[in-house]
Amino acid sequence: MKLATYKDGTRDGQLVVVSRDLSTAHYATGIATRMQQALDDWGFIAPQLQDLYETLNNGKARHAFPLDPALCMAPLPRAYQRLTGTAYASHATLLGGEDADLVVHQAASDQLLGAQDHVLCANENLGVDFSAEIAVITGDVPMGASADDALEGIRLVMLSNSITLRNVAHPVQNQPAASFSPVAVTLDELGDAWDNGCLHIAVQVAWNGRKVGMCDAGTDMTHHFGQIVAHASKTRALRAGTVVSSGTVSNAGFEKNGKTEWPKGYSCIAEKRAMETALDGKVTTEFMKFADTVRIEAKGKDGQSVFGAIEQELVPLNA
């Protein structure tokens, strides 16, 4: 099924069920009002949401309304935990990291932005960079879970734009609020595209309307989501509603005429700049400026948008 959270002026918004084609939605009132509530008691609540989802898809939900992605908060607007992994070794390699080992960090989750919320920044010279990522939301994961067990704990999948300020050295300060696709989907919606903790889908990235990235999120995923979640739960349990981000989706380059080329474009500007350095010896692409836009979307085999699109503009604070 597909779930979203509608803006209603509160910090947690209202849980809605969204039709498979993203055209219509229906409040989950009477089942659960907030996404965290569903995650806290998934075994009991998810089947009821699934029933509503099927009714909605059959055109028989009585109070369905057209889905407006601009009214979507992040599917989970605030989370008790967010973790980010380094799932794509090719991204680390490109950015000069010599270590392809999995590293997982705690990240901010007190405010997760909606798909069309502005990215606010006080200063456009901080090296503002987008990053197209896959993110999952887990249920409870016990301490010491295996990678297989951890996979069983994954409830929902989303797209994410994890903004990084590349010119800011301090941790915390270099990671403003991250943003998420309008819709979060259960694994069964992904069919064959979800395979052993990897999502085999092309992540389309457009910057100021120009297509810049088309990386496949599955092909070169070095550490799958089961491994990332198991890594994070090695010494403590993870509680329901933990958001886990993959890190920048990236494809490995290939050798051509003695040079490495990256044919699928880039999911963050830092990668583009690293490619320029590698190929031309100098950087020509600048980071984002105010009024710049970024669009992130992924389509299924049927050509339909799976999660809806993230479409954001970089806006000065107090503009």
Add this chain to the structure above:
Amino acid sequence: MKLATYKDGTRDGQLVVVSRDLSTAHYATGIATRMQQALDDWGFIAPQLQDLYETLNNGKARHAFPLDPALCMAPLPRAYQRLTGTAYASHATLLGGEDADLVVHQAASDQLLGAQDHVLCANENLGVDFSAEIAVITGDVPMGASADDALEGIRLVMLSNSITLRNVAHPVQNQPAASFSPVAVTLDELGDAWDNGCLHIAVQVAWNGRKVGMCDAGTDMTHHFGQIVAHASKTRALRAGTVVSSGTVSNAGFEKNGKTEWPKGYSCIAEKRAMETALDGKVTTEFMKFADTVRIEAKGKDGQSVFGAIEQELVPLNA
């Protein structure tokens, strides 16, 4: 006022108001059921809780009951964000850090442990170390807040035990769930002891019943809570319910006969081991073993416990 959260089998527990002397408590039912609810709408809810607190202190609350710290969850049992700072330069210096600058990191907050909850660990040879810290809970803090503005955003103060696995190199894995005092208190309860973001109070630490630490939390606080919160909110707003930990409370050493001595003991074992290395050239103190206990408490000028005591035992997972 003093607030706690009572265990009731749910993830968030039940908000209770606690008398100044920690002897009695009263459910806040009818005002707010959960601590996060109070933090989300502090201006409206806090005065009502304060009224109940005064009635309770006057012995006139109708359904008061004796406070049992064993039934306390963390005052905020799960938080949307936790940040840890390096407020005490003497701690960093002692542990070999050459940089006394403020560093702030994201930390886990999906499960914050109660004052008498066991510390669970799969392996006692991971270098299990306690760390006595001061922690605050903030309201909403806007992006770019000054240190003074940030101070205005502090709602509650607690004690914390931030367990670290010193032999584990990976971030996330080396920080199991942190624990908190039974009670969180508002700034007015602290009187003169709260001064410009520093808490001037001796933090008593006992390890297996033996007093090992008596550091003053105010004297050598290099970066006060207003500075830590302002640092963290430089590029993004912090939302209500953000827990901010000071890092290990520490006092500076002094020179005696050409050697540095640390007269107030230690708030984490790593400091003791560093002192041994500095004084004797070798480490003789081991980290915690299963069945070890740690007790952390702070008393006011009147000799009364301000926050109640953290009293924990290290217990093997699946014991």
